[in-house]
Amino acid sequence: MVRPSAKVVLISAIGSGQGKTTTTAALARKLVKLGKTVRVFKTGPDFIDPMMLERACGSVVHSLDLWMVGQVDSERMLARAALDADVILIEGVMGLYDGNPSSADLARAFGVPVMAVLDASAMAQTVGALAMGLRDFGPVHLAGVIANRIASEGHAKMVAAAMRDIPLLGSLRRQEETLPERHLGLVLPQEVDRIDAILDTMASSLELDMQAWDALPDTSFELHEHASHHILQHASQAASLTGKTIAIARDAAFAFIYPANLECLRGLGAELVFFSPLADEAIPTQADALYLPGGYPELHARTLTQASNWLTSLHAAHVQGMPILAECGGMMAITEGLVDQQEQSWPMAGILPGKVIMQKRLAALGPQAWATSQGELRGHTFHYSRFETTLTASSHTTKHSTQHSTQQQGEAIYRNANVCASYFHAYFASNPAATAALFLRDAT
Incomplete structure (x- = not known):
């Protein structure tokens, strides 16, 4: 040591x-x-x-x-x-x-x-x-x-x-x-x-x-020389992403991603490729899964609406059954529509039924946890919009608090075929096994 x-x-x-x-x-x-x-x-x-x-x-x-x-x-x-x-x-x-x-x-x-x-x-x-x-x-x-x-x-x-x-x-x-x-x-x-x-x-x-x-x-600080990364410590519990390529949207509309999330995916064996929907780039053809992190789609709604290459590739990926994880802003971008701060309506990708409405008041803020089949995945929520949808949530996160004896319900988790969407931002390294499952076909 x-x-x-x-x-x-x-x-x-x-x-x-x-x-x-x-x-x-x-x-x-x-x-x-x-x-x-x-x-x-x-x-x-x-x-x-x-x-x-x-x-x-x-x-x-x-x-x-x-x-x-x-x-x-x-x-x-x-x-x-x-x-x-x-x-x-x-x-x-x-x-x-x-x-x-x-x-x-x-x-x-x-x-x-x-x-x-x-x-x-x-x-x-x-x-x-x-x-x-x-x-x-x-x-x-x-x-x-x-x-x-x-x-x-x-x-x-x-x-x-x-x-x-x-x-x-x-x-x-x-x-x-x-x-x-x-x-x-x-x-x-x-x-x-x-x-x-x-x-x-x-x-x-x-x-x-x-x-x-x-x-x-x-x-x-203590640093044990034999200590391996958290991801490697959990390798036996995690489904491997070796050989998988994950496409990640990254630009001003999809900018909210923990550096540790990228490290976790790479530690699980995935190859990461990045693309920009705002630049009307299509999902890279070699991708096996898609990650749409949070960001500011409400500030770039007009550009996203006109990004034909991005929209065509997204619908093709969805039809082909590609696993899609859409967090917060990523979820907002794949709904049927978005109403921005100026109350102007914009059509979005239409993968999820319903529309997102921006509001002046904070809708949710704080640490939350998602109880998955692979254990608890931790993270947080922070958004100024609400999602009006006919979808029924498959589950909910729970709010992290030491002030309440009972768990309080957090964000809805929506499962729609190959899509997993929520306002919840996951910190992948808190549970690499649960993270790997999000990007694998037919994972439970």
Whole structure:
């Protein structure tokens, strides 16, 4: 067993909207520019923030979560990152103590210090009170604070004076140009003009106390040299995908996919080929199965409607009995129709009866699990639409909660011939055997 180590901080806040992602991206880009090898992780289920953070640091960003990913696999990923990285940044989710498990739970599980991002735009000395509250409530090891949206040098000095025994590791000035957002979160980085220039400006605006930063201790992790990947540990239980080719839609309309899902499919032996429905590309002819991940079909409905090659190949694959997994946005794209945020109706592929209607209010959010024939497959849901259909659900996921003694019903799972569709986003590595079954003909 080896114990790799690196400088590690979990970046959290008192809640959403404080600037965690902006600060994490700015810090990652700044450290890279200083010659550091930086790896970034995201706490909890998320697709969009990791894409932005990957752009900032230059490396794939994986999810860490004590429930969905599991403590063993989370530590394995941290340990492997520590073999090569000088710095590991972990962006938290919501507020430090929100959720079960929370970001604080993850920090304590791995002995990782916390760095709090606090929005100082409407306060000064009170930032110190918030920092002490975050530290003492848990408690957690609070390594320091980065004050966000600082107005001036004098403002920063007032904040620093109020921190008492908590280091002010840095401050980030108010940004004239920020990372743009939409209903599910940040705009995808490939859709943002001048994204690298924005990240560079943010990094330059981050005043970092290098002496205090360098004084932060390293964190070590256990890495058993004989330990194999989670997928290989379950190989005897999983139907092999060796010799199978899985076509995966990947573009701005189908962008929500965990990097770990791709690793899981490859670990099961599958060859992956990617194509773009938005570019009117047909499903690759060598494909044995089709994966339509979530994304933003509602923002690209007109283009999808006119993509004749994509639609023709989809209907041919369906008629031929190709296994099709359609998650959230992927499901939306294969219904009969979609009503967008402007209440305009668009015909979709028509594989599933019914229509999807976008709404302003969040429809569902949170971790969920699907009890399959191969065991529990974990994941989450997050969407702003509803599916009106005559289909009867073949089963439902259950909501993950430690607050209720009885299980609460989650998302519907629709089975229609060779199609499996749901708003549920599965984290494949939580159950490789169940994952393999989704892409095999006549699997139960």
